Amino acid sequence: MVNIRIPATSANLGAGFDALGLAVSMYNYVQMEESDRLEIISEDGAQIPTDENNMIFTAAKDLYEVCGKRLDGMKIVQTNGIPMTRGLGSSSACIVAGLVGANRLLGSPLCTDDLVNLSAQIEGHPDNTAPALLGGIVTAVFDGKRVHWVKQEVFTKLKLAAVIPDFELSTAKARACLPKQIDFKDAVYNLSRAALFSASLLTGKFENLRTGVDDRLHQPYRIGLIPGANEVFDIVYAHGAYAAYISGAGPTIMAIADEENEFFAGKVRFSLENAGLGSWRVAELKIDNTGTEIQDE
Numbered sequence: 068m069v070n071i072r073i074p075a076t077s078a079n080l081g082a083g084f085d086a087l088g089l090a091v092s093m094y095n096y097v098q099m100e101e102s103d104r105l106e107i108i109s110e111d112g113a114q115i116p117t118d119e120n121n122m123i124f125t126a127a128k129d130l131y132e133v134c135g136k137r138l139d140g141m142k143i144v145q146t147n148g149i150p151m152t153r154g155l156g157s158s159s160a161c162i163v164a165g166l167v168g169a170n171r172l173l174g175s176p177l178c179t180d181d182l183v184n185l186s187a188q189i190e191g192h193p194d195n196t197a198p199a200l201l202g203g204i205v206t207a208v209f210d211g212k213r214v215h216w217v218k219q220e221v222f223t224k225l226k227l228a229a230v231i232p233d234f235e236l237s238t239a240k241a242r243a244c245l246p247k248q249i250d251f252k253d254a255v256y257n258l259s260r261a262a263l264f265s266a267s268l269l270t271g272k273f274e275n276l277r278t279g280v281d282d283r284l285h286q287p288y289r290i291g292l293i294p295g296a297n298e299v300f301d302i303v304y305a306h307g308a309y310a311a312y313i314s315g316a317g318p319t320i321m322a323i324a325d326e327e328n329e330f331f332a333g334k335v336r337f338s339l340e341n342a343g344l345g346s347w348r349v350a351e352l353k354i355d356n357t358g359t360e361i362q363d364e
């Protein structure tokens with residue numbers, strides 16, 4: 068049995084659409100072993116596909132095919148700490164789990180770069196899959212065939228608060244609302260902010276982060292699909308967040324605060340209640356620098 072721990076991820080980081088992402092301390096756990104039939108168990112009772120459409124199984128099957136092997140069955144036990152369809156990389160976590168587990172079962176024929184490439188080919192963009200695999204903050208460019216990436220570990224005095232609503236927003240719907248074309252000046256607006264964000268995060272110039280998360284490619288279009296999001300932004304900034312952005316395709320809003328901002332998550336929770344947004348959950352997180360880990364077998 069291979070035991071795997073996969074972190075949740077938060078993509079885009081505001082302006083770095085489809086390019087930046089970081090891993091956070093919220094996890095799915097997956098156990099996998101070869102079997103002559105397909106058996107998929109949801110340990111925590113979460114509703115997941117238990118047939119051949121299960122994403123962990125399809126990713127594992129893809130890896131077997133790449134390695135010239137056939138996969139007919141498998142036993143998969145999933146424990147889902149990452150909420151689904153909330154912009155925290157739950158699909159990428161399944162893809163990465165399937166690839167990493169299958170690779171281990173075959174004796175690790177693929178290297179890290181192969182896994183980064185294959186996971187981005189399956190997902191279509193690398194900004195969740197690469198940090199889920201690698202941890203830290205990842206800057207990634209997918210050229211259609213392979214991913215050019217840099218992982219940087221983050222040792223800053225920051226904490227994150229994921230403000231997670233009780234409704235889902237599919238990535239397909241959140242991508243369908245985006246414009247087909249943008250102005251030249253808006254492209255410049257975004258690329259300058261995306262570069263500012265990662266440089267400022269990594270060097271501790273946190274006063275730049277609020278400017279760095281501002282963008283004109285996706286958040287202005289997606290915010291209309293997230294009732295309550297404007298109020299959430301106001302609340303986290305009122306409690307001293309350095310920055311807040313729509314996590315991935317949404318609907319979660321991710322806030323970044325100083326480690327010394329005492330009771331930040333609790334104060335946000337209290338203000339959400341007072342604003343009639345008590346159904347939103349607040350999860351206090353750290354950046355995960357490890358990425359996907361195969362635990363003791």
Ligand code: HSE
Binds near residue numbers: 238
């Ligand atoms: N970069 C992607 C998006 C992340 O914003 O659509 C979600 O998979």
